[in-house]
Amino acid sequence: MKRFVIPTRVYSGTDSLRRLERYRDKKTWVVCDGFLAKGGAIARLLEHLDADRVTLFSDIMPDPPIATVVAGIERLQTVRPQVVVGFGGGSAIDAAKAMVFFGRRAGIAIDTFIAIPTTSGTGSEVTSASVISDPVLGIKYPLFNDEIYPDIALLDPQLVVSVPPAVTANTGMDVLTHAIEAYVSTGASDFSDALAEKAAQMVFRHLPDAFATGNCLRTREKMHNASTLAGMAFSQAGLGLNHAIAHQFGGQLHVAHGLANALLLAEVIRFNSQDARAAKKYARLARLCGLAAHQSDDRAGLNQLLNHIGLLKRQVGIPSGLGGLAIGAEKIRLAEANMIRAALNDATLTTNPRPATDNDIAAIIHAVI
Ligand code: NAD
The missing domain is CATH 1.20.1090.10 (Dehydroquinate synthase-like - alpha domain)
Known part of the structure; x- marks a missing residue:
């Protein structure tokens, strides 16, 4: 028997970020890297959210290490958002996935997890995987669990134009x-x-x-x-x-x-x-x-x-x-x-x-x- 499950709702196109407007009145936590936090990309995102309700976590680095995920979960427990947005390449989305997965298990009531890719590569926005690294042992751990799937994926090609x-x-x-x-x-x-x-x-x-x-x-x-x-x-x-x-x-x-x-x-x-x-x-x-x-x-x-x-x-x-x-x-x-x-x-x-x-x-x- 083969199984086929894609629970993530996918919205694509240059107007797909408008879907964020449904969450304007929610306390929102955005996980991204330092580069994206400073550029025009984050501004595009914030156009569709209420900036007063948004908190940024911009400490993500390529191949996110366990320590960053742990720091994120601690922060999540303080912020206690209703919506989490993973915004970036696979590294940011994977880190956000792990934070949401463990955060929900720790009792934080996150209603909606949204993945917004800014690279065209990993497909992480629609997968049940999160790859987290142990830099001491030099091992990347692919975690697979159905609860890791984002609830929503937004595919806006304008976000990718700046990729070198x-x-x-x-x-x-x-x-x-x-x-x-x-x-x-x-x-x-x-x-x-x-x-x-x-x-x-x-x-x-x-x-x-x-x-x-x-x-x-x-x-x-x-x-x-x-x-x-x-x-x-x-x-x-x-x-x-x-x-x-x-x-x-x-x-x-x-x-x-x-x-x-x-x-x-x-x-x-x-x-x-x-x-x-x-x-x-x-x-x-x-x-x-x-x-x-x-x-x-x-x-x-x-x-x-x-x-x-x-x-x-x-x-x-x-x-x-x-x-x-x-x-x-x-x-x-x-x-x-x-x-x-x-x-x-x-x-x-x-x-x-x-x-x-x-x-x-x-x-x-x-x-x-
Ligand atoms: P990445 O997320 O590490 O990003 C690579 C670089 O591109 C970073 O420096 C980032 O700042 C930059 N960048 C991202 N978006 C940009 C933009 N719009 N403009 C300019 N620069 C931009 O790279 P990646 O290849 O997207 O992700 C790799 C990670 O994803 C690895 O850890 C890999 O193991 C993991 N992965 C996960 C899955 C999954 O299903 N979860 C699948 C494959 C790979």
Whole structure:
């Protein structure tokens, strides 16, 4: 039996922030990072709320650490808001999700949790996941729980126009990785496949333009919606080996999440394509995205998918490996054993189409150095 649940109400379009006006008379707590707290983005948000009723928590940093979540829960207990808004990239939304989840358990009566993404990448606004980091151990913990789903997601493409090209590239590749991992996952269904196919088509079609011409609202809207579609797909179907290793690149080496996924994507596809069912699905996806001829066999389809991922990465300036990131070979070597151990324990590995051993993971890491 397969299960499909998306409890989040989604409003999209350039007027979607107007939905906030329904909460003007509520005590509202906004969770964001320091950059967004100062810019025009927060001003756009506050246009639709009563500023006297809004409190900001702007201490979020990339890959939010446990300590920030704990500080947020303490603050939440003082403010006791009726509405919480997670405003930002995946880091701000994930931190807000964890704060709301534990805050509600501590008895704070939060009526409504609203997620407003300002990057087009994680899909966190429609997922049951929150990824929190332990910087001491260098581990990123993906927490999954149905109570983590935001109540409402607002997708305004105008919020994404200011995202710089490198972040557009990384987050866009994150969308593609979500779609592809969900598509070959052991938890995939016809329902999640429909979402993953559409998201992957949109990334191949629109990411190069979003990277090259960041102020084109239509292109930004397509990538923003693709991100949410891919989030819906993987929240139902699960992820896989790509994320299990990418979480370690983030936790141990501080590589941005989307970039870590992008570096690993082709190698993980090569590894998983030894599974016959996965190989067929990669080829089908290539044909559906117009990357391979309709009549092409599965081997040709897989090769075209790999070729087009390589081309897309070059178009959006993704380096060919970890070596291009100035991390230092010694640091990678020292972290390797920990990364392999943690990847084998990462919750996302459970739905990978092919079992992976420590040697398999080591080989993939070596291939992307
Ligand atoms: P992020 O939230 O860390 O943001 C990256 C950078 O972009 C930050 O410096 C931020 O200030 C900046 N930024 C955000 N919006 C901007 C805007 N509109 N204009 C200019 N700059 C902007 O990056 P992300 O990739 O969105 O999120 C990554 C995090 O999400 C990771 O911790 C990852 O593990 C997690 N994640 C969660 C899920 C989930 O389902 N919960 C899924 C995938 C990834």
